[in-house]
Amino acid sequence: MDNQDFNTEHSHGYGIYVIVWLGLLALTGLTVAVAGIHIGGLTIATALIIASVKAYLVLSIFMHLRSEDKMFTIFVFVAVFFLIISLILLFSDYSFQ
Numbered sequence: 001m002d003n004q005d006f007n008t009e010h011s012h013g014y015g016i017y018v019i020v021w022l023g024l025l026a027l028t029g030l031t032v033a034v035a036g037i038h039i040g041g042l043t044i045a046t047a048l049i050i051a052s053v054k055a056y057l058v059l060s061i062f063m064h065l066r067s068e069d070k071m072f073t074i075f076v077f078v079a080v081f082f083l084i085i086s087l088i089l090l091f092s093d094y095s096f097q
Contacts, residue, residue: 012061020061027054048087 027050034046059065065073 016061020057024054024057044091 031047031050034043034050037043039046059076065076
């Protein structure tokens with residue numbers, strides 16, 4: 001694979017980066033707004049869902065995960081899987097105190 005193919009495969013254009021950045025800013029504002037509403041136990045769940053969407057946008061657009069090798073993608077998903085397991089164990093321990 002020569003250098004030109006590599007750059008073509010990973011380029012999105014500046015427009016998509018600006019749109020995703022504005023989306024990330026909007027989702028951050030939504031997270032702050034939800035934290036101020038106090039909807040009980042759904043506050044944490046909503047914040048985690050919004051954070052997951054933001055992480056997906058960063059991984060797929062800014063880190064070019066869509067165009068990486070399948071093995072690298074598998075490593076990322078294994079890391080995310082163990083992060084989810086850690087969060088489940090953390091919140092289950094926190095809920096019993």
